[in-house]
Amino acid sequence: MARLRIGHTYYTHSYLLKGEDQPECIPCGCPLTVKHLLAECDDFKHIRDKHFWQDGIKEIFEVNEPSSIIEYLKEIGLYYKI
Numbered sequence: 229m230a231r232l233r234i235g236h237t238y239y240t241h242s243y244l245l246k247g248e249d250q251p252e253c254i255p256c257g258c259p260l261t262v263k264h265l266l267a268e269c270d271d272f273k274h275i276r277d278k279h280f281w282q283d284g285i286k287e288i289f290e291v292n293e294p295s296s297i298i299e300y301l302k303e304i305g306l307y308y309k310i
Contacts, residue, residue: 229294231310235262235285239309265306266297272304279303 231237240260243250251260255271258264263285265272279300280292288297301307 229297232262232266232297233289237262237310239306240265265304266300275303276300 240251240262252258253260253264253269253271256264256269258268266276266288267283267285269276279296280288282288282291298307301310
């Protein structure tokens with residue numbers, strides 16, 4: 229949860245260590261960030277709506293239990309990549 233809160237996860241920032249270009253969200257073409265995964269990606273909207281309804285990253289962490297965020301990440305298949 230701490231990595232998600234600060235917005236730096238292995239999945240979204242490993243490119244810095246590898247000297248690669250920043251990865252993009254395949255369906256959206258946007259830079260792959262924690263904010264994009266948790267609040268913005270249209271591809272995951274229907275799944276996100278099952279777990280939390282907030283649109284802002286700050287509100288997601290303030291209002292929801294960590295378990296709902298973790299369940300969302302598991303459902304979209306990214307929990308073990310964080």
